[in-house]
Amino acid sequence: MxxxxxxxxxxxxxxxxxxxxxxxxxxxxxxxxxxxxxxxxxxxxxxxxxxxxxxxxxxxxxxxxxxxxxxxxxxxxxxxxxxxAMILGSRLDGHIVQGHVDQTGVCTSVEEKEGSWFFTFEYRTDLNNHTIEKGSITIDGTSLTVVDSGKNTFSVAIIPYTYEHTRFNTYKIGTVVNLEFDVIGKYVAKLMAVR
CATH class of the missing domain: 2.40.30.20 (Elongation Factor Tu (Ef-tu); domain 3)
Known part of the structure; x- marks a missing residue:
């Protein structure tokens, strides 16, 4: 974990x-x-x-x-x-991440906004993964909060520290990234589909 x-x-x-x-x-x-x-x-x-x-x-x-x-x-x-891997008993500063990538996505927009950055990503919908606004998403292993969520697209806001200390400073339109959707959201979606 x-x-x-x-x-x-x-x-x-x-x-x-x-x-x-x-x-x-x-x-x-x-x-x-x-x-x-x-x-x-x-x-x-x-x-x-x-x-x-x-x-x-x-x-x-x-x-x-x-x-x-x-x-x-x-x-x-x-x-x-x-x-x-996280140490059991430490603070969980991000969210629960399994390290099991669900699928890849593609960067479709990079926008600088007075010291922060907004990145938009698109992903295939046939794998039944979903995002929700203010929900969690992992992009190339980085725990983030979804700002905007669409049918097959979402955006995240990146602060300067994250931009400087992760791969986000290399992303451009067309960059392929690993996506791990929120594990709790995946279980909820699966249970709803069964009903």
Whole structure:
């Protein structure tokens, strides 16, 4: 489980394909603290540390993960949002995030508004995911509040701190992002569909 509060950025320093798997080696400030078998969210995708070395560590993404996320678009030198699993008993500053990406979305608008930014994203509706105004959404692992919600679109407001310390400062129209919809909302939607 995660909170959606990004700890740091990590730089992708190596990508290696093995069969249908992709091994990502990442350099970050938290690398020396990681141990094999720990869970780390990469752009909101929960992956297991399989090896560590100096200031780097390696995780593996399987084919299903690559098909549902933006990890397949990564290149050496790209940065990813990183968050280690939450510690039970700590404050939950974001919202409950599983690290299980539901689908990707595409940035359709970036608007600067006197020191903050409004980003609009569009997503496929055939997967039955929904947003609601003032509800929670996770974008590339970042816990955010939905400002406006439409049938297949939503917007979020980004404060300067988040803009500077996450991948949001690299987003432009057409950027593909990972989306994890609110877990409570998903259960409610499922129960309503059963009724």
């Amino acid at each position: 995660f909170t959606g509060i990004i700890e740091t950025l990590g730089e992708v320093i190596e990508l290696r394909n093995e069969g249908s798997n992709l091994h990502l080696t990442v350099k970050s400030t938290i690398s020396p603290e990681l141990k094999i078998d720990q869970s780390v969210a990469h752009n909101g995708v929960c992956l297991t540390v399989v090896s560590t070395k100096n200031n780097t560590y390696t995780v593996t993404a399987i084919e299903e993960t690559l098909q549902k996320t933006n990890l397949e678009h990564l290149a050496v030198g790209d940065f990813v949002n990183l968050e280690r």
